[in-house]
Amino acid sequence: MTTKSLHSDPEKRLVSLDALRGFDMFWITGGSYLVEVIARHSGASWLNPVVEQMEHVPWNGFHFYDLIFPLFMFISGVAIPFSLVSKLEKKVPKSSLAKKAVGRGLMLVLLGWVYNGVFSNGFENPRLPSVLGQIGLGYMFAALITIYTKDWKQRLVWLGSILLGIGILQLLVPVPGVGAGVLTPEGCINGYIDRALVPGRLHGGVFDPEGLLCIVSAVSVTLMGSLAGYILRHKKTGELQKVNILLLSGVSAIVVALLLSLFYPIIKACWTGSFNLLTSGIGFLLIALFYWIIDVKGWQKWSFFFRVIGMNSIFIYLFHRFIDTGRPTKLLLGWTTIFGDISELFLVAGEIMLVWLLLFYMFKKKIFLRV
Numbered sequence: 001m002t003t004k005s006l007h008s009d010p011e012k013r014l015v016s017l018d019a020l021r022g023f024d025m026f027w028i029t030g031g032s033y034l035v036e037v038i039a040r041h042s043g044a045s046w047l048n049p050v051v052e053q054m055e056h057v058p059w060n061g062f063h064f065y066d067l068i069f070p071l072f073m074f075i076s077g078v079a080i081p082f083s084l085v086s087k088l089e090k091k092v093p094k095s096s097l098a099k100k101a102v103g104r105g106l107m108l109v110l111l112g113w114v115y116n117g118v119f120s121n122g123f124e125n126p127r128l129p130s131v132l133g134q135i136g137l138g139y140m141f142a143a144l145i146t147i148y149t150k151d152w153k154q155r156l157v158w159l160g161s162i163l164l165g166i167g168i169l170q171l172l173v174p175v176p177g178v179g180a181g182v183l184t185p186e187g188c189i190n191g192y193i194d195r196a197l198v199p200g201r202l203h204g205g206v207f208d209p210e211g212l213l214c215i216v217s218a219v220s221v222t223l224m225g226s227l228a229g230y231i232l233r234h235k236k237t238g239e240l241q242k243v244n245i246l247l248l249s250g251v252s253a254i255v256v257a258l259l260l261s262l263f264y265p266i267i268k269a270c271w272t273g274s275f276n277l278l279t280s281g282i283g284f285l286l287i288a289l290f291y292w293i294i295d296v297k298g299w300q301k302w303s304f305f306f307r308v309i310g311m312n313s314i315f316i317y318l319f320h321r322f323i324d325t326g327r328p329t330k331l332l333l334g335w336t337t338i339f340g341d342i343s344e345l346f347l348v349a350g351e352i353m354l355v356w357l358l359l360f361y362m363f364k365k366k367i368f369l370r371v
Contacts, residue, residue, distance in 0.1 A: 014232065016290040017078055019303035022310030023290075024071045027054070029309070029320055030352040032065060037348050041341065059185065059267060066268045067279055069131060070221045072313070074283035076139050077225020081233045084146050094147050101143035107371050108136025111314075115321050126200040129210035132317070136371070137215050142222035152230050155223060162220045163273045169213065170272060171264060183265055183272070190214055190270040209269045217271035224253070224280035228287050239296045243288050250284030253277045308356060308363045315369040316359060325351050 032054035039047035053064035084097055112130025113119065145158050169189050174180040178187040185191060191207030202208040231237065231245050257266065257277035266275045293299050309316060319325075329351040336346040362368070 016294040018310040019306045020290045022306030070279035074225035077222035078229040080226040081229035105136040105140025109133040134210045138222040159223045166217045214271040246288035253281030
């Protein structure tokens with residue numbers, strides 16, 4: 001078990017990375033619902049397109065909410081140079097680092113099974129793929145590639161190979177009875193592989209968005225995040241130059257993704273290469289923005305709310321799964337029903353702040369749960 005309480009100094013970390021991670025987690029821990037409630041009770045029609053962005057697209061296309069998962073994987077990649085590469089430079093044995101990376105990956109797979117309730121019903125028809133499992137395996141493979149390659153050029157070759165390989169499989173390899181390049185829930189090769197090899201039930205019935213091929217494809221997102229981390233860690237590159245390189249990388253990835261989307265659709269559910277490039281491109285732009293504002297300009301106070309969330313991201317993800325935070329919120333703020341329907345806004349905002357105060361307590365006590 002590698003999950004433990006670490007007592008470390010948060011100020012020694014890359015502040016913008018923690019803030020961006022917290023910004024990302026905020027939306028799935030109440031932020032998106034808060035936007036929906038504000039729109040509903042304010043009657044502001046201009047907020048309707050914003051509310052629409054707080055939901056996944058049914059299949060093809062892209063909404064803001066589709067960014068949250070890949071952005072977390074991208075951020076986990078950004079951290080790789082700061083954790084692994086620094087140890088490689090200190091001559092820490094590669095086997096030792098690889099063992100830790102594999103252990104972390106497998107621990108997240110196990111936590112994903114717990115999150116999915118695999119152990120709750122006698123193992124009857126379990127769902128084995130999970131968000132946490134994909135994050136863990138994505139990090140594990142990206143870390144192993146980092147450990148056993150010499151430089152960023154070799155890692156770039158790995159990245160290109162994964163994207164090209166996924167593209168060939170999804171567009172050119174025929175699915176029996178369907179054909180090649182039929183990117184529908186029933187026709188995509190992701191679902192065909194999952195139905196053939198993954199035991200238990202699949203999230204989408206005929207496919208799983210965290211299935212086997214999705215995991216391999218998503219490794220590319222973590223690898224692209226690691227490239228952003230190399231840029232940020234490079235000591236001979238000036239701060240503004242780093243920002244410019246990140247921005248250029250982000251714009252380039254987005255342009256390529258949009259061009260590919262003309263024949264290779266952007267689909268989160270099967271992690272197409274165009275989707276990976278689009279979300280990673282946005283990841284490059286966001287880390288550039290957060291790094292410039294927080295670490296370069298030194299404007300950090302506004303980000304404290306997000307940093308508190310970002311320092312315990314895995315904890316808060318699991319916490320929301322197992323703890324009913326609505327009940328204590330109603331005990332404390334149930335009186336707001338005197339204001340009528342708008343009391344829902346107080347309850348949603350109150351629930352977010354109640355959980356944040358718990359995270360703040362952990363932050364002050366320097367309790368940071370890691371895997």
